[in-house]
Amino acid sequence: MSVAVTVKALMPADIRARKGNHPIVCLTAYTTPVARLADKHCDLVLVGDSVGMVVHGLPSTVGVSLDMMIMHGEAVRRGLDRALMVVDMPFGTYEESREMALRNASTIMARTGCAAVKLEGGETMADTIHFLTQRGIPVMAHIGLTPQSINTLGGYKVQGRGRDAERVERDARAVAQAGAFSVVLEKIAETTACKITAAVEIPTIGIGASASCDGQILVVDDMLGMFVEFRPKFVKRYAEIAKDAGQAMSAYAAEVRNRSFPGMEHVFADAVASTAKIAAQA
Template sequence: MRAKDIRDRKGDDEPLTMLTAYDAPTAEILEDVGVDMLLVGDSVGNLRLGYDSTLPVTVDQIASHTAAVARVADEPMVVADMPFLSFGVDPDEAIEHAGRMLKEADADAVKLESGPHTVKLTERLTQLGIPVQAHLGLTPQHENETGLFRQGTDESAATQILDLAYKHERAGAFSLVLEHVPANVASEVTDAISIPTIGIGAGPDCDGQVLTVDEVIGLSESVAPFSKAFGDVRGEMRSAVEDYVDAVRSGAFPDDEHSHYEDDLDDIR
């Protein structure tokens, strides 16, 4: 799936689906069930790499995880999330980092946590053939400035989100993630722009939805207030590992079914 395919889904009766993916096995499952877009999010930092936030994640780490996802994902769009300080400082470096995701990691697009500083970069990247998904509202890379709180909660902030949505649409973004904003603000932005909006904690009126796969499958210890666990993978993993430990300690595993014996090798000393 390419940027044009996503853009053409604007206003469809069937909303777009997007989930994070950080590895090949997960990507295979998400493709099998028909997820439209796989986001290799910088959330890999706190969900897979043991960091306290997304800020320490590097370009190399995103490229590596993106490549793993892209190797097995044929139909879904693979979107590489550009990590903290990989853009917004030096335009030439930002272009190089984003281009690397397509050239080396085989991503189909990049996502930028957006603001006034990313409008020109979005335009330049799209001119160069690098599709851009914009991201407004709560932008976790700015947590030290804004905190991890709902955004767009007053008229001034909501108007700024709408203004930036227009600007990134005109700059060539093929879609827009709206995170943790009031549902009525997301609804107005969705109606106002011609590219699909993908909501996360932004209500039901966006053109699609995105969550972290860990929360959806129940792998996370906790779930954000705007998210939902649709399974209990954490519980299943714990139960399976407990059964394994008990079987090894009791001597029940491995048994003859899981062992191989070679004739005439009973006495090799």
């Protein structure tokens, strides 16, 4: 008699408890097949608004909509059993007011089945983070380089250098005190990232920050070599899927043009021909 094995999904409290312990492995995912692969290796899977750039071809994350995040969130949910699922709140869905953030975060959670949302901003978003967490919505914070603010930041610049370090450190303390269960540190000077990790009581998840962070996250299309339009310094490519896919498509195109594909093994004989062949072999 077989016994069904139930896999317990990780929750925000489980990630929070990993502070200072085993490093937290995180990746983005936007589709069911990739989510299934990531679930075998990751503690946390983020449905990132980076989907706008790497899947939909947008120039930045600013144009990503709530409906887009929900659609991809639903797809990712179908591929996860164990990893904690977090969904990015897109630009313009939480900044106006705490109440607006609550409505949209509630919609994301209800529609996708995710266990938490992520939003960008430090001190300026601390009140909203507190408001959400007090109403049952776990929040992952995101400070340092915040891509949704690219127009005001003036580019994808390193944050937390020199005199700017104090501002980023204040942001980290503010989101931790507000109740975030973890915080992403993006493109922050290594020394500053180390100081923040030592100072706050919640796990820090680095992306272009420091190996001393409590965990790391990368955009899956970047680390697999699927997105090749540009390559940030902090990205390590563990595969070159775009290159391999290009070579495969080239081989396919050549075989179609010289009529070597499909071969006999890829086509279907009619019933009369199949019966005759069987009779001949008897």
